[in-house]
Amino acid sequence: xxxxxxxxxxxxxxxxxxxAVMEVLNSGRAMDTLLVARGERNGSIGKIISECKAKGIVxxxxxxxxxxxxxxxxNHQGVAAYVAAHEYASVDDIFALANERNEQPFIxxxxxxxxxxxxxxxxxxxxxxxxxxxxIPKRRSASLSxxxxxxxxxxxxxxxxxxxxxxxxTIDELKEKGVWIYGADMDGxxxxxxxxxxxxxxxxxxxxxxxxxxxxxxCDFIVSLPMKGHITSLNASVAAGIxxxxxxxxxxEIKAK
Numbered sequence: 001x002x003x004x005x006x007x008x009x010x011x012x013x014x015x016x017x018x019x020a021v022m023e024v025l026n027s028g029r030a031m032d033t034l035l036v037a038r039g040e041r042n043g044s045i046g047k048i049i050s051e052c053k054a055k056g057i058v059x060x061x062x063x064x065x066x067x068x069x070x071x072x073x074x075n076h077q078g079v080a081a082y083v084a085a086h087e088y089a090s091v092d093d094i095f096a097l098a099n100e101r102n103e104q105p106f107i108x109x110x111x112x113x114x115x116x117x118x119x120x121x122x123x124x125x126x127x128x129x130x131x132x133x134x135x136i137p138k139r140r141s142a143s144l145s146x147x148x149x150x151x152x153x154x155x156x157x158x159x160x161x162x163x164x165x166x167x168x169x170t171i172d173e174l175k176e177k178g179v180w181i182y183g184a185d186m187d188g189x190x191x192x193x194x195x196x197x198x199x200x201x202x203x204x205x206x207x208x209x210x211x212x213x214x215x216x217x218x219c220d221f222i223v224s225l226p227m228k229g230h231i232t233s234l235n236a237s238v239a240a241g242i243x244x245x246x247x248x249x250x251x252x253e254i255k256a257k
Contacts, residue, residue, distance in 0.1 A: 013083050013146040016076040018044050025051050030084035032143040033057065037064040040078035048079060056165070058138050085149030089160030091170065094133030095177070097160060101132070105179055106247060107201040108134045111167060111215045113236055115207055116142040120151025121237035122204065127155035129244040130251070134159060135201075137167045171218045174201050181219045184239055185211045188222030196247040197254060204240045 013032075015024055022044065024031055034052045036045060038061045052059055062070075064078070071080055098105040108126050113119055119142040126134055142148060143163070149156055164170045171181055179199040184191075203219060205211035210233075216222070225239055234242075 013085065014070065014080055015083055016071045016074050016080040018048065018077045018079055021048055021079050021081045024081060024083055025055075030087045030144070031055075031057050032082040032084050032145065034059045035062050035067060035070070035080045035082070036060070037067050037076075037078040038062065040064075045079055056138075082143065082145060084144040085146055086144050086156040086161070088144065088163045089133065091133075091135065091162045091164065091173070093160045094135070094162060098132040103130075103132070103251075105177075105199045105201075106131045106251070107174070107179065108240065108244065109167070109171070109181075109201055109203040110134065110136045110141065111203055111211055112137060112140045112206040112209075113204060114140070114142055115236070116145050116147035117151045118142070118207065118235065118237040120148040120153075122240045123148070123152040123159050123161065124155040125237070125241040125244055127152075127159045129241075129248040131159065131244060134161045135167070135170060136161065136163055138163050138165050168214050168218060171201070171203075171215070175218075175220075180221070182221045182223050182243075183211050183216055183219030184224070184243055185216060185222050186224055188224040191223045191225050191243050192246055194221060194223050194246075196250050200247055202240070202243055202247065204236055207236050 015021055025048065034048065034057055036049065036059065049059060067076055067080060094107055095105055108122060108131050110119060110122065123134055144156065144161060175181065179201050181201050181203060182196065183203040185205060203211060203215060223243065225234060225242060
């Protein structure tokens, strides 16, 4: 059966209807999030939910009227799913790419970054700056949606993006592997006067709140961009780009010696 898609231009990666969602699960195609109408559990929805839980897919209950709107009033039968613009990688894949290039790992971590265009721009810049991968959390974060893929302009084909259940635990694991964690936030060391030699993970906070308290505490260093105008913050992807290229610049200097 042909997969049904929402006629809402903003939801081009939204598959609607029970059979269509089940087809995506059976095909092995990457699924970001399952949306289920609140209280809906009858028929095949129970099986869909069970399979999504087994695969670690995020499941969200939503109001039925909201689901109607998201699906462009299409016949969703109480269920819809966001599919990914690209397969997710693992953190091990990121380390494997660094090893393949014979380089110290250079990783970008996005702490609850919710704007898909910001995430897409970060992935695109990560590719051009020589980063080996991007890590995002499963919840309260933009995922690899149509909008992310479009903004990334093909970079998803080259930059592994890993989606993890617990960002704090993942940072602990990175530290155990010898990676230094640099958080981008206010009141830190000046970004261009910081030593980024060795294995590096750069953490970018959310658009509104910046770094979460726990994530900030786990950072080995806090680095900042000076704000010389009246506005006190930069767009997350712009700040990330500036810092990524400083890491890249320092690495290029080390290679040249």
